[in-house]
Amino acid sequence: MSENIRDVLELRRTAKETKKYVVVMRIMGLLVIILTVIVAVAYAISYFYDKFGSFTVRIDKYDMVRQGLALSETPDYEIANSRLDADVVNDMTNISGEDLPPNIDMINGAHNGESYIAYTFYLINSGDDTLTYTGEMTIENVTKGVDEAIRIAVYKNGERTVYGKTKSDGGGKESDCDSVFTSSTIVMTTRHEKFEPKAKDKFTIVIWLEGNDPDCTNEIIGGTLKLGMDFRIVEST
Numbered sequence: 001m002s003e004n005i006r007d008v009l010e011l012r013r014t015a016k017e018t019k020k021y022v023v024v025m026r027i028m029g030l031l032v033i034i035l036t037v038i039v040a041v042a043y044a045i046s047y048f049y050d051k052f053g054s055f056t057v058r059i060d061k062y063d064m065v066r067q068g069l070a071l072s073e074t075p076d077y078e079i080a081n082s083r084l085d086a087d088v089v090n091d092m093t094n095i096s097g098e099d100l101p102p103n104i105d106m107i108n109g110a111h112n113g114e115s116y117i118a119y120t121f122y123l124i125n126s127g128d129d130t131l132t133y134t135g136e137m138t139i140e141n142v143t144k145g146v147d148e149a150i151r152i153a154v155y156k157n158g159e160r161t162v163y164g165k166t167k168s169d170g171g172g173k174e175s176d177c178d179s180v181f182t183s184s185t186i187v188m189t190t191r192h193e194k195f196e197p198k199a200k201d202k203f204t205i206v207i208w209l210e211g212n213d214p215d216c217t218n219e220i221i222g223g224t225l226k227l228g229m230d231f232r233i234v235e236s237t
Contacts, residue, residue: 055086055205056228057121063233068127068197071231073109075122075200086110086119086205094211097151097162097176105155105204116208123201123231131195132235137187137205138228146209146223149216151177152187155204163188168215176210187227193235205229 061082063069070080087110095115104111104118111118125131137154139147152163164177173180181187192201207227209216 054088054224054226055117055119055207056226057084057119057203057231058082058228059123059231060233063133063231067129067131067233067236068125069131069133069231069233070124070126072122072124073120075108075124075202077122077124080126084119084121086117087112089113089115089117092116092209094149094209094216096211097153097208100153100206100208104206105158105160105202116206118204118206120202120204123203125195125197125199128197129236130197131233131237132193133191133195133231133233135190135229135231137189138230139181139185139187139225140228141224141226143225144220144223145215146220146225149209149213149220150225151208151210151213152227153204153206154188154190155202155206156190157202161188164210164213174210174213176212 057071059069059071059082064080064082068080070077070082071084072079072081073084089112093115100116101113105120107118108120111120123133123135137152148165148168150164154161154163161178162176163179163181164174166172166180167174179188182189195201205227207225209220
């Protein structure tokens, strides 16, 4: 093989290797970008999960803008909210529901205790139409089966209802509960017909781990629970 031909082949091989190297580096760069985005998204999800607490209340923005349905932490409000977020209680330990303060539904906004979440808010009809609305509280995330021993008290205009899961042995509701969860993901529902203009419904949500529940064991230590409550208009006149 002549020297010139050998040189041409070497140049071609070198050019091909260089091109291959460039392609590989571009792929590696793209993978690094993708991994960075994935990590950033995961961090953002974790950040907002913590930031927005373990209980969130929402109304449909269309219902707020067009019909005047609004959320507020106080009965007298200046800003209409479509979303409210309760504060987090980290490292919650179990207590008895009998130990909750008797005036727990008399304080507006977030008023957590050391081992319970308490949040009071108002649903307000600031529009001109009489409405019918529904509300639904859902379990949005749960780990380590902590919902087996959780209790959720819902005060609606001062009337208290305590919800919990059905007994793990299938024996119905727990003795300290007034009602069982509607399903594995739905805690409860509510409805108000003829909700007139300027009317307000007051809600207080209290969440705790019931120490007297047989399912309140060491296995649920470190478990987490996130709840959401969504309101929507189903009729207006």
